[in-house]
Amino acid sequence: MDRLWTDFVNSDYHDWRGGDRSEDRLGKASWQRDFLERWQLNASVPASPEDELSMRNFRNELIALGARLSSGALLTDVEKQWLNDVMEAGHVRRKLNTIDQELKLQLIAVEAHWHQVMAEVAADFAMTLVEGEGGRIRICDNSDCRWMFYDDTRSRTQKYCDDKMCGNLMKVRRFRAKRKFQN
Structure with a gap:
């Protein structure tokens, strides 16, 4: 299950298959637009160079903390x-709404900027x-992957960000290494 914070920290892409390809998607306007739309957040796109630097520093700190x-x-x-300091930079107001015939308390951003987005990620x-x-x-x-995720399995033993991708790849690598060793 994707979470706001995992989607943000995993914007630093590395080829999970072991290739040399990697890219920092944080600075790409298309990634910024998709991210904001997916999480229903607002900020100017493309982010200013100052905002990009702030986001990279924040992401690096969050990755280090998660690790x-x-x-x-x-x-x-x-x-x-x-x-707390990062969250404090994002100001919200509370609003009671009826959504799908159910009462919901919404937190609505006071301003649309990247510091607000970082505050939401930190929250x-x-x-x-x-x-x-x-x-x-x-x-x-x-x-090769380096993705960060939250293990929500009951057994708390999830090893890979995705069992079908990284899990299968590593299973095949172990099998081939074992087979090579036996020959």
């Missing part, structure tokens, strides 16, 4: 303050920590 938590470390006070990451646990944050075991 630390995936290894079993606990959230420090400094990291908690960092998340989604914080909700992941509140609702689950940091130990469920994983980095795909396929070293």
